[in-house]
Amino acid sequence: MTFCVKCGKDIDSAIKGMCTECFLDGRKLTAMPHHVDVKICANCGDIGYGERWVTKDLQEAIEDAAVDSLSAIKEAKVIDVKVSSSEQEPSTHVVVVDSTLNIDGCIAEDTSATIVRLKNTVCKRCSRQLGNYYEAILQIRAGSKDVSQRTMREALRKAENIVDNQSVSNRQLFITKTEEVQGGIDVYLSSISLGKAIAKDLSDSYCAETKEASKLVGKTSDGQDMYRVTYLVRLPDFHVGDVIQFEERYFKLNRVSGNGAKVIDLMNFRERAVKRSDTPSFKVHERSEDLKEATVISKGQKEVQVLDPMNYSAVDISIPEGAEVGDTVKVARIDDALYYVP
Numbered sequence: 530m531t532f533c534v535k536c537g538k539d540i541d542s543a544i545k546g547m548c549t550e551c552f553l554d555g556r557k558l559t560a561m562p563h564h565v566d567v568k569i570c571a572n573c574g575d576i577g578y579g580e581r582w583v584t585k586d587l588q589e590a591i592e593d594a595a596v597d598s599l600s601a602i603k604e605a606k607v608i609d610v611k612v613s614s615s616e617q618e619p620s621t622h623v624v625v626v627d628s629t630l631n632i633d634g635c636i637a638e639d640t641s642a643t644i645v646r647l648k649n650t651v652c653k654r655c656s657r658q659l660g661n662y663y664e665a666i667l668q669i670r671a672g673s674k675d676v677s678q679r680t681m682r683e684a685l686r687k688a689e690n691i692v693d694n695q696s697v698s699n700r701q702l703f704i705t706k707t708e709e710v711q712g713g714i715d716v717y718l719s720s721i722s723l724g725k726a727i728a729k730d731l732s733d734s735y736c737a738e739t740k741e742a743s744k745l746v747g748k749t750s751d752g753q754d755m756y757r758v759t760y761l762v763r764l765p766d767f768h769v770g771d772v773i774q775f776e777e778r779y780f781k782l783n784r785v786s787g788n789g790a791k792v793i794d795l796m797n798f799r800e801r802a803v804k805r806s807d808t809p810s811f812k813v814h815e816r817s818e819d820l821k822e823a824t825v826i827s828k829g830q831k832e833v834q835v836l837d838p839m840n841y842s843a844v845d846i847s848i849p850e851g852a853e854v855g856d857t858v859k860v861a862r863i864d865d866a867l868y869y870v871p
């Protein structure tokens with residue numbers, strides 16, 4: 530048992546010799562600096578924390594910066610904060626923080642305010658991107674003049690998707706620029722490993738031929754050799770879904786992977802695997818987008834009768850066992866005969 534030096538009341542425990550009421554009387558419990566600076570990238574809007582850049586809602590970043598700058602007297606523990614902010618000028622926000630504090634079991638409240646100033650700068654990624662920084666060039670090329678524009682664009686989209694996916698966890702990965710050039714597309718990339726990953730993916734998904742070449746371009750700031758790597762991806766003429774000719778037979782190209790291709794024989798509908806090294810001898814007979822549709826007139830066990838789209842005569846074509854045949858079917862014309870394309 531002791532007593533308060535200010536009001537003389539008997540108390541169990543004292544804070545600086547006083548009862549809690551006398552201690553709290555007129556005392557400022559929290560403090561904030563006059564202002565807090567928040568780095569914002571003028572190009573992408575990301576928020577900078579030292580060397581780290583984070584994609585964050587601006588309002589949230591402003592309020593968090595203010596709360597982080599809040600301090601309380603050592604006898605108090607902040608147990609809750611309520612934040613409100615108002616914009617003074619586009620880059621100056623006044624943030625008011627109402628705090629609830631616990632001082633030796635006694636709950637008290639206090640209000641502090643600060644000015645959050647937004648400082649425009651450019652993050653490392655944007656400065657590299659704006660400065661046309663690149664470490665790798667992906668050259669997507671048509672292996673022959675017959676490669677369709679659609680396939681080229683599809684390959685570019687695949688590359689862009691890989692960059693989008695990888696940049697979620699690593700913001701230093703980006704496409705610097707994309708250029709249409711004679712015979713294809715050049716994609717400038719911020720990282721060698723990104724170029725390698727895309728080249729591998731395209732190579733596997735198209736059975737494409739790839740080559741790489743690296744060139745010493747200088748030294749990094751810490752004295753390491755700096756290389757720039759060019760990945761050439763030559764897209765083959767064939768594409769999944771096409772009717773191809775191979776070893777004097779006709780197939781539908783069903784699947785392509787790093788190991789090779791799976792094809793379906795149009796004469797007997799048997800699937801067959803083709804080694805990757807044999808795929809360069811595929812000859813496109815008819816592209817998937819050019820395959821004609823024929824109207825089904827009647828259905829049997831192993832065949833359907835269709836109207837030939839050329840002359841509207843009725844023809845029987847055989848179908849694979851268990852095929853789901855709708856009102857129309859895809860057909861290919863080979864040596865003047867129609868074949869069902871599964």
Ligand SMILES: [Zn+2]
Pocket residue numbers: 533534535536537538547548549550551552
């Ligand atoms: Zn007192």
Ligand SMILES: [Zn+2]
Pocket residue numbers: 570571572573574575651652653654655656
């Ligand atoms: Zn930026």
